[in-house]
Amino acid sequence: MSTSAPGTTDTVLHRADLGVQLDPTRLFGRSGPLVLEVGFGDGTFLVHLAEAHPDWNLLGAEVSLGSVARAFRRLRRHGVRHARLYRGDAQFLVRDVLPPGRLHRIYVNFPDPWPKKRHRDRRLLQVPFFRLAASRLEDGGTILFTSDHQEYFAFALEQAEASGCYAIAQAAPPPATLTTKYARKWRAQDKQIQHAIFTKTRTPDASFAPVIDTYDAMHHALFQGTLPEIDTFEKHVHAFDDGHVILLEAFRPVDGEGLLFVVRIEEPDLTQEILIEVRPSDGQYIVTVKAWGQPLATRGTREAVGLVARWLRERGMTEVERFY
Numbered sequence: 001m002s003t004s005a006p007g008t009t010d011t012v013l014h015r016a017d018l019g020v021q022l023d024p025t026r027l028f029g030r031s032g033p034l035v036l037e038v039g040f041g042d043g044t045f046l047v048h049l050a051e052a053h054p055d056w057n058l059l060g061a062e063v064s065l066g067s068v069a070r071a072f073r074r075l076r077r078h079g080v081r082h083a084r085l086y087r088g089d090a091q092f093l094v095r096d097v098l099p100p101g102r103l104h105r106i107y108v109n110f111p112d113p114w115p116k117k118r119h120r121d122r123r124l125l126q127v128p129f130f131r132l133a134a135s136r137l138e139d140g141g142t143i144l145f146t147s148d149h150q151e152y153f154a155f156a157l158e159q160a161e162a163s164g165c166y167a168i169a170q171a172a173p174p175p176a177t178l179t180t181k182y183a184r185k186w187r188a189q190d191k192q193i194q195h196a197i198f199t200k201t202r203t204p205d206a207s208f209a210p211v212i213d214t215y216d217a218m219h220h221a222l223f224q225g226t227l228p229e230i231d232t233f234e235k236h237v238h239a240f241d242d243g244h245v246i247l248l249e250a251f252r253p254v255d256g257e258g259l260l261f262v263v264r265i266e267e268p269d270l271t272q273e274i275l276i277e278v279r280p281s282d283g284q285y286i287v288t289v290k291a292w293g294q295p296l297a298t299r300g301t302r303e304a305v306g307l308v309a310r311w312l313r314e315r316g317m318t319e320v321e322r323f324y
């Protein structure tokens with residue numbers, strides 16, 4: 001693999017800028033082992049990886065915007081040019097953006113343990129993530145997991161085993177994993193820190209197709225007729241194959257023109273809260289997803305626009321065009 005100097009300098013990736021199934025060679029301006037850190041926090045470990053492995057192309061995913069800003073400044077201070085940061089859910093990045101079989105390694109250092117029983121389904125390291133990750137890891141690729149939480153550690157090992165895609169080994173934590181912000185915190189409390197290596201042995205049968213439908217156009221519809229009044233609105237829930245849409249609220253905008261629907265869409269590895277607008281235009285009404293919140297066109301937005309369209313049809317309006 002070539003390890004020439006990376007050709008791009010834009011460090012922070014934006015969700016709307018990502019193409020479906022990213023070409024890592026284009027993103028980094030070179031080829032090289034692609035390595036992801038999930039939940040990089042303040043970026044201490046990413047900087048370590050960058051300095052220890054100048055030939056690796058590093059991706060980091062982190063949901064906290066404050067952490068992304070801190071890590072970004074740290075990478076800049078250290079002159080790191082071969083790392084890219086994504087602000088958002090790592091599962092979405094892995095599923096929608098990373099091509100199958102391309103990841104060399106995934107690091108997960110001190111993931112949130114969600115110790116309460118009723119919160120356990122929020123844990124990252126569960127069968128669905130292990131299987132999704134196995135679809136994106138190269139053969140023999142690894143997930144390296146370090147944790148201070150004994151119960152989550154045992155749980156993650158069981159889940160990896162149940163996924164049927166990994167050989168599992170335990171080892172002493174690599175010294176650099178003991179220098180992260182959380183490692184320092186737990187070590188100061190004398191907590192035992194454990195480390196596991198999950199080596200991919202099998203590609204799962206499911207392909208884990210991206211959730212995004214298209215980047216070219218957002219779902220919409222065109223209506224004629226009289227806009228219904230809304231005195232009261234009851235929440236609508238609509239389930240489809242592996243997700244659901246909830247129309248939470250509908251109201252008239254302040255200018256009294258048209259309607260706005262507040263919608264929540266839950267799909268595999270992606271939850272979106274969007275606004276669907278019914279807006280007058282040339283004597284007709286356009287039903288569109290507002291750009292607010294950088295919505296992505298998915299099966300869910302198609303179902304949501306379809307649900308609003310049905311709501312309008314049921315109230316006597318005529319659909320003259322549809323893209324959903």
Ligand SMILES: C[S@@+](CC[C@H](N)C(=O)[O-])C[C@H]1O[C@@H](n2cnc3c(N)ncnc32)[C@H](O)[C@@H]1O
Nearest residue numbers: 039041061062063064089090109110180181182
């Ligand atoms: C306990 S902190 C550990 C941070 C860092 N790895 C360290 O060792 O200092 C867990 C981090 O994971 C991030 N996180 C949680 N769920 C995530 C997800 N689904 N995708 C990306 N980051 C996530 C949190 O925002 C938080 O910064």
